[in-house]
Amino acid sequence: xxxxxxDKQIINHIQSDFxxxxxxxxxxxxxxSMDEQEIIARITxxxxxxxxxxxGGNFGPExxxxxxxxxxxxxxxxxxxxxxxxxxxxxxxxxxxTREDEINVWFTFIESSVEKIEANLAExxxxxxxxxxxxxxxxxxxxIRAEFTVK
Amino acid sequence: xxxxDQEKRVISAIQGDIPVCERPYRVLAKRLGMTEEVFLSVxxxxxxKGMFRRFGATLRHQKSGFTANAxxxxxxxxxxxxxVGGLMASFNEVSHCYRRDPAEEWPYNLYTMVHATSRETCLxxxxxxxxxxxxxxYRVLFSKRELKKTSMSYFSQxxxxxxx
Numbered sequence: 508x509x510x511x512x513x514d515k516q517i518i519n520h521i522q523s524d525f526x527x528x529x530x531x532x533x534x535x536x537x538x539x540s541m542d543e544q545e546i547i548a549r550i551t552x553x554x555x556x557x558x559x560x561x562x563g564g565n566f567g568p569e570x571x572x573x574x575x576x577x578x579x580x581x582x583x584x585x586x587x588x589x590x591x592x593x594x595x596x597x598x599x600x601x602x603x604x605t606r607e608d609e610i611n612v613w614f615t616f617i618e619s620s621v622e623k624i625e626a627n628l629a630e631x632x633x634x635x636x637x638x639x640x641x642x643x644x645x646x647x648x649x650x651i652r653a654e655f656t657v658k
Numbered sequence: 659x660x661x662x663d664q665e666k667r668v669i670s671a672i673q674g675d676i677p678v679c680e681r682p683y684r685v686l687a688k689r690l691g692m693t694e695e696v697f698l699s700v701x702x703x704x705x706x707k708g709m710f711r712r713f714g715a716t717l718r719h720q721k722s723g724f725t726a727n728a729x730x731x732x733x734x735x736x737x738x739x740x741x742v743g744g745l746m747a748s749f750n751e752v753s754h755c756y757r758r759d760p761a762e763e764w765p766y767n768l769y770t771m772v773h774a775t776s777r778e779t780c781l782x783x784x785x786x787x788x789x790x791x792x793x794x795x796y797r798v799l800f801s802k803r804e805l806k807k808t809s810m811s812y813f814s815q816x817x818x819x820x821x822x
Contacts, residue, residue, distance in 0.1 A: 518715065525714035527701050529694065530680055543680065550715075551678050557718055561675040561809065564704075565712045571661065571669065571812050577758065577769075591805040603806035606729065606799040610764070613729065613799070617810050641761045643769075647740075649755035650747035655717055655773075 510558070513541065515657045517549055518559070522654040525562060568617045575617045576624055576644040579610040582637050587612060590635050597627055610641065666813040667692070668700045669709075673811055716809075726780045726800065727773050730787070731766035733795040739767060742791045746770050751783045766797070 510518075516539055526534035532550070533543040553559045568575040582590045587605060594600055594614055603614035618624045624642065632638055661669070671686040679685065687697035705713065734742045739757055746768065747755040754771040770787070774780040777800065784798050 518717065521715045522717070523712050523714045525676070527683075527698060527705060527713070529683065529698070531676075531682060532678070532680065547678055547680070554678065560716045560718050562678075562715045563674055563676050563713075563809070564669070564672040564710050565716070565809070566669070566673070566709060566812065567711045568810065568812075570709055570711075573810075573812065577756075579764070595806045598811060600806060601808050601810050603804075604801045605803040605805065606801055608797065608799045610799075612805070614806070641764055643758040643761065645756040645758055647743065647757035649743040649757070650752060651711065652753045654712070657717075 510553070510657075513539075513545075514549055514553060517541075517546065518553065518657050521550075521562070573617050573619055574621045574624060574644070575615065576621075576642055578614050578616055578628065579641045579643065580612045580614075580637055581610050581639040582612045582635075584611075586635070586637070590637055593631060593634050597631075599624075599627070610639075664692075664696075664700055665704060668697060668704065670811070670813045671697075672701065672713075673809060673813075725775060726777045727771065728780045728784070728801065729799045730770045730772055730784050731797050731799065732768040732770070732791075732793050733760075733765045734768050734791075734793050736767065742793060743768055745791050746787055749783065749787060751779075752787075765795075768793075772798075 517535065520539060521535060525531060528534055530543065532546045536543045536546045550559065580590070590612060591603060595603055597616070599617040600614050601617060603612070605611055606613050616624050616627065618627065628640055628642055632640060667690050671690055676682045677685050681694065683697055683701070684694040687694045690697070704710065743755055743757055746752055751772050751774060752770045753773055756769045757767055758769060760767050772780050772783050774783060780800070781798060784796065788794055788796060
């Protein structure tokens with residue numbers, strides 16, 4: 508899909524501080540000198556095309572009382588799909604990627620406690636036979652930026 | 659921070675996807691059996707308390723032109739980790755930078771996510787970071803296949819008392 512300058516303006520405007528008011532799309536329109544209907548039509552199209560995955564709140568897990576971690580697993584290549592099926596079945600696994608490395612499957616885990624994460628990882632080992640799974644919770648966050656300027 | 663049941667219900671509604679229509683918050687409020695006014699005031703309260711890391715649209719990277727993504731794991735002398743983490747975070751190509759404890763046979767303690775338009779630019783960025791920080795032991799883990807990507811559902815509506 509090709510996007511024009513107005514689409515780009517909208518995308519770059521709504522990645523953070525999406526308006527919290529009765530008519531947020533009208534507020535976006537006001538800021539960008541477009542009318543509400545145009546904003547709604549363009550955002551609908553951008554979502555249908557898949558460029559915008561969702562619009563909503565993103566929380567730091569710890570802020571809402573949860574614990575989070577990054578896990579890296581060493582999985583035999585022919586077992587990756589089966590391993591992923593087990594791992595992905597946990598609601599707290601939100602991101603999971605294969606990566607080009609000896610430690611080839613990397614996933615994030617969010618749970619109500621550190622203990623719950625550890626118990627789940629032990630269960631995953633039991634269910635899949637994969638024993639080398641690193642549990643690497645962040646001890647310090649230097650940067651999190653999930654916004655991308657579309658040029 | 660202790661959340662009220664009402665706050666949890668509002669979180670359960672906006673951790674998904676906000677509808678694209680004139681009064682989206684009224685739609686979400688209705689699902690919870692709440693008025694739009696109460697919903698907006700609870701949501702504003704959550705925002706004021708700094709509960710959101712970000713409130714807005716999430717893009718699919720692959721569709722926005724950043725086709726090469728790598729996690730770079732760095733082995734940094736612990737005494738320098740604070741300083742080096744700050745330097746790494748200053749790179750525009752770095753979207754995330756964390757310190758994590760090293761593990762057995764896995765000596766890395768700093769992690770950066772690097773986004774670029776090609777593999778070569780990703781590697782080039784890693785080289786520039788290495789030069790600027792003086793950290794020479796690192797590995798670049800290109801992402802190959804996305805197995806799962808979703809947003810966390812912290813409080814399902816069924817788990818929160820009073821939810822419809």
